[in-house]
Amino acid sequence: MNVSSLPEWTLSPVNHVAPGPGVSLPYLVQPERDGGDLVDWLALHRASVDSALVEHGAVLLRGFRVPDEAAFQRAAGALCGALEPRYGDLVKRRSAEFVYDATVYPKDRAILFHHEGAHTPRLPSRQLFFCGRADFTGGETPIVDSRKVYRALDPDLVRLFERKGLLYVRNFIRGVDVRWQDFFRTEDRAAVEQQCREQGVEWKWKKDGTLGIATRAPAAIRHPSTGERSFCNQVLLHHVSCLDARTASALRAVLAPGDLPRNVCFGDGSPIPDEMIAEVLKVTVKTAVRFTWRLGDIALLDNLAVAHARSPFEGDRQILVAVGDVVSQESLLRAQA
Template sequence: MDISSLPEWTLSPVKHVQPGDDLSFPLLVRPEREGTDLIAWLEVHRPEVDRALSTHGAVLLRGFRVPDEAAFERAARALCSALEPRYGDLVKRESAEFIYDATWYPKDRAILFHNEGAHTPELPTRQLFFCGRADFTGGETPIVDCRRLYRALGPAFVRPFESKGLLYVRNFIRGVDVRWQDFFRTDDRSVVEQRCRAQGVEWTWKKDGSLRIATRAPAVIRHPGTGEPSFFNQVLLHHVSCLDAKTAAALRAVLAPQDLPRNVCFGDGSPIPDETIMEVLKVTVQTAVRFTWRLGDIALLDNLATAHARSPFEGDRQILVAVGDIVSQRSLRPGGA
């Protein structure tokens, strides 16, 4: 079956839930009094939120007073030990120190499931989303518990991912992806090379001045808090077969695999078959849930346990993002059961 024929491209089959209806993912946390100031509440209840996040993987804070971007930034500071001010894959808002706009992508297309930064040597363990404007339809942020996903995929299917790991290849092509200058937050090639060398990233400067990098990473990790295996990666976001069929065919016709804007293969360099990616997509969508955003909502994700996506939408959608508590990929224990 052609992967482009799957209905999952709109993510519409993802189960729609009402958080709090005897469901624990995401865990709904509401104040006793609607409109309670979140910062003051967290001064007392932060340890409870931390425990809930460790257990459930995702917490939805709803009904608190979080009026604007500045209040969200204060909440993010309260919920993370250290926020990241220079995260390369998102566009920083000029009005804030630690807040980013959600990834820009055409409204009528879905962004597929991924763990934030799983393709990079350093990545956030916590990610926060804030609904700043809710005058839109669709536009949910579907989430999937990657520990549950690991079990749903099954040991035999996951084994090649566990044993081989992944190799992410990325070409920073102007107009297609962020510029390498924005990703690395520098215009100095020597700084890029020094950073890649220190982090074990392979790099190539191309004749047109663009940059290709190749990064090795696990596809499955042991969650450092619970010890559970987690299907932690960005294969759906990087594999060329996850583009629409027309775009994928056009890219493959003119570009070698190593020159595609983004691609991923097994860590030994062997390709991941399209059929394998199709199965990952199908099981992920079957395992995931989505909820309707409300103005002022904050979703706190354990990025090592929970992957996220974005549904297509219409209207004026503003979801702001913060990431924090960065760890080195090398510190994460790969492997499963």
């Protein structure tokens, strides 16, 4: 496939679903009567939600009383063993201990599919989204079962990704990405270096004070609960070819691959051809679904099985995020042995 022949990346082809009977992703959970307290309901029904999550990979909790950020945090705590208070890729809300704002990105652009934190040594196994304001059009959070993506991709392509693994390259350029201080949750360079050493991350300080890191991670994992193979990574979010054509061309013209704000290559440092990324995108979009948010909705994702994205939107959109039950890439690799 010739990447240049594709239209600019868009999520418009993603299938739209109305969650309900017969729709497996996301699996809809509703109370018998709207407006019940979710945390009280979960005290009796948490096991059934966990079972649905294992089977389907994503659960949409709709019709419960979740009026605000504080109620969402309580619900997230009831749905996770341990929430993560120091996740570096999202901006923590000042008024909460475990709640973050969704990624800030231009409204008219899509954020492509990714598993949260799959580009880091430790990633959450559960992710939750909460619709706090719903006066918008578009702005869906499309989701895709990456176990299905794994099975739909060409087996030779999957084997290549599995054999070589991935190397994520990131440069914390001011005004382009989060500050390294926010990502590592410290102002101390020595503390950053210690974290990198402990987690096997390569780092390099630039003359202008910015930081570059490189992190190795698998392209696919064996799910620790089901044993299924999942194409769990962030290749579509990091590969430069997935940017709009003008931005990708401009960046490639002035920056070496290792100096791009974000990029991903094979684990041995060799580039991933644009055509391979285009094929992954094609299969992912074909497999994905999206639904319309309603005020108070909570979507619970198995982050090891299901990837998410964001559609362009207009209006006043507030989607809050919580992540939890963090696992290490090392433990996932051990489970595959």
